Amino acid sequence: MRRILWFRRDLRLRDNPLLSIGGEVLPIFIFDTNILKSLPNDDRRVSFIYFYLQTLKADLQQIGLDLKIFYGDPDDVFDYLLAKEGFDEVVGAGDYDRYARQRDINVSLKVHFRYLYDTYIFKPKEVLKKDGAPYLVFTPFYQKARASLERKDLREIKQADHSLYPYNYKTMTKIAKNSSVEVPLKLESIGFQKTGLKIVDPRQKLEHFLGKMDRYAKERDFLDRDATSHLDVDLRFGTIGIRELVRFLFQNREHDIEPFLRQLLFREFYAYLLFHFPDIEFENFKYAFNGIEDAEKYRRFCEGKTGVPLVDAGVRELLQTGYMHNRARMVVASFFTKDLLLP
Numbered sequence: 001m002r003r004i005l006w007f008r009r010d011l012r013l014r015d016n017p018l019l020s021i022g023g024e025v026l027p028i029f030i031f032d033t034n035i036l037k038s039l040p041n042d043d044r045r046v047s048f049i050y051f052y053l054q055t056l057k058a059d060l061q062q063i064g065l066d067l068k069i070f071y072g073d074p075d076d077v078f079d080y081l082l083a084k085e086g087f088d089e090v091v092g093a094g095d096y097d098r099y100a101r102q103r104d105i106n107v108s109l110k111v112h113f114r115y116l117y118d119t120y121i122f123k124p125k126e127v128l129k130k131d132g133a134p135y136l137v138f139t140p141f142y143q144k145a146r147a148s149l150e151r152k153d154l155r156e157i158k159q160a161d162h163s164l165y166p167y168n169y170k171t172m173t174k175i176a177k178n179s180s181v182e183v184p185l186k187l188e189s190i191g192f193q194k195t196g197l198k199i200v201d202p203r204q205k206l207e208h209f210l211g212k213m214d215r216y217a218k219e220r221d222f223l224d225r226d227a228t229s230h231l232d233v234d235l236r237f238g239t240i241g242i243r244e245l246v247r248f249l250f251q252n253r254e255h256d257i258e259p260f261l262r263q264l265l266f267r268e269f270y271a272y273l274l275f276h277f278p279d280i281e282f283e284n285f286k287y288a289f290n291g292i293e294d295a296e297k298y299r300r301f302c303e304g305k306t307g308v309p310l311v312d313a314g315v316r317e318l319l320q321t322g323y324m325h326n327r328a329r330m331v332v333a334s335f336f337t338k339d340l341l342l343p
Helices: 046-060 074-084 096-109 136-147 203-209 212-220 231-235 242-250 258-278 295-302 309-321 328-340
Strands: 002-007 023-032 069-072 089-095 112-116 163-164 172-177 179-183
Touching: 023 046, 023 242, 046 231, 074 096, 074 172, 096 112, 112 212, 136 258, 179 309, 212 258, 242 258, 295 309, 309 328
Parallel strands: 002 023, 002 089, 023 069, 023 163, 069 172, 089 112
Antiparallel strands: 172 179
């Protein structure tokens, strides 16, 4: 079969279920204009993604494959591909937010879509109450998920045999409704620029984190101590797989892995809530009140000028480094909604 392998939040070679699907393949990544159009040209996430696309492209070339990069609306990209090439299916690892789910439905109406689960440990309907309803409270979800995790098959996923579909992999293709153009493989080609974001291999981060794992529970809430993993962005974009991370923890049980494992299951829980209750992306989960628009409060918040030192420090950290400490994120988000009463 001839397949399109659509990389999204799985920008890696190792332990990637996308590469367990064999046949003649066209690996692609799409810079989605629906997402990019609202971002500044120095957005650090775009720079991070571009760095790992270069890495992924080189890694794929080492196993006889390559990566074709597109820029445009995914609907238009697939119309362009399917009109000319005749593929049997597209394969991709799904996500749970409203936009991503609708995007995949749209593509599935054009060509058979094989939906893989890679971004999280559990499928969204895998951890449910006895009556089949989703959990609303973390603790019972955690207890069931943690017990299930011991029985979960976390073995590394092996790569299938592939042949590479012949294509022009040397350039980026910009797609609009009725036109396409080949441009150099540069961020500048899509209106963005590289930033000074420091990028560290996630496995180096993990090895470094192992040395402070035993003090994680006591020190992770202190903003002045380097006690966290710094793996959030890597999990977000799949530069390390969640299965690999859990395997690593289980292989190092002589350390106190449970507090960090609990945080990974918190991550599962909020993605799980998003799947089962998609309105929470934009609406308050428990109350009818959804905030009051106030442009001046919002501006001061975004500039780190609220006058509350802890909140402003968290925002400045984000503005200057691209990161915000976990505890600072929680304080800042609470202040944003509960004190400033912003949407």
